[in-house]
Amino acid sequence: MAVLVTGGAGYIGSHTVLALVDAGERVVVLDDLSTGRHSSVHPSARLVVGDVGDSALVQRIAAEHDIQDIIHFAAKLIVPDSVSDPLGYYLGNTVKTRSLLAAAVSAGVPRLVFSSTAAVYGMPRENPVGEDSPTMPISPYGASKLMSEWMLRDTSAAHGLGYVTLRYFNVAGADPMLRSGQASPLSTHLIKVASEAALGRRARLDVFGDDYPTPDGTCVRDYIHVTDLALAHVDALRHLRRGGSNLTLNCGYGLGYSVFEVVDSVKRISGVDFPVRVGPRRPGDPAAIVARAERIRETLGWQPQYDDLTTIVRHALAWERKISAKPSAAA
DSSP states (O other), X not given: OEEEEETXXXXXXXXXXXXXXXXXXXXXXXXXXXXXXXXXXXXXXXXEESOTTOHHHHHHHHHHHTEEEEEEOOOOOOHHHHHHOHHXXXXXXIIHHHXXXXXXXXXXXXXXXEEEEGGGGOSOXXXXXXXXXXXXXXXXXHHHHHXXXXXXXXXXXXXXXEEEEEEEOEEEOOOXXXXXXXXXXXXXXXXXXXXXXXXXXXXXXXXXXXXXSSTTSSOEEOEEEHHHHHHHHHHHHHXXXXXXXXXXXXXXXXXXXXXXXXXXXXXXXHTOOOOEEEEOOOTTOOXXXXXXXXXXXXXXXXXXSOOOHHHHHHHHHHHHHHHHHOGGGGO
């Protein structure tokens, strides 16, 4: 028996593969390597290079490896890009999730953990935002994930597929042992790009808007350490294996930090006062979004270990130093 991790060569997926392997699970990764990296996959996991939308391939993997659980990460992820390329995002995130669900049903896979996003909430009317808050996405990225949530819910009702949907807030940091981290050169994650600026790999850091209705005018987000998020997936699998009910859960700490607060933390911890340029707002960015985070702790027994911005930034900087010293580590 094995766990199939789609997108397991990517940032969050590779950390979840680490957590699964550390827990003694047998893991198969399906990734097309369009943004993921072979070197990010734990050596004891089996990597299959292919498209998550290829139902025949997914069914073959399920049969060959006795797949009983799927964790589905494979997706397109950049909110502003989804505004300029909505059809690409609906194909990559919604249509291909539909193909994966069809393959899972045909193969008799009983359980699935789905990687969703706080972007399904859009511009929340109140913060912190809870799982029962209205879902009104303002970007094709958020809409593509919400439609996938609906398909998963309806597939479960029709075919008995058990699921946990995890709605991520802002994921950051790196594996504390530096086995994996955010390696994509195209990343737009604030803590990563600020860390790159601190290490001289970017000429400056661009801030998108300082006129939001927040205390310092910049966007406020709830940052969650990638290793804590990975462990939430392991807890979700255990919940389903025990016969637990279907769940939709926020993954955050319930702590909000502005862009300028994060930038100040990176400057303080790195000891580098790198240049910052303020530009216009990006499309699809809400002013503030912070998680109500009680439900995941209560239902899964999830206990975060790294719920501290300083720790997240330190791990992110350590990872950037590692890949700066050894460029091949990110290849």
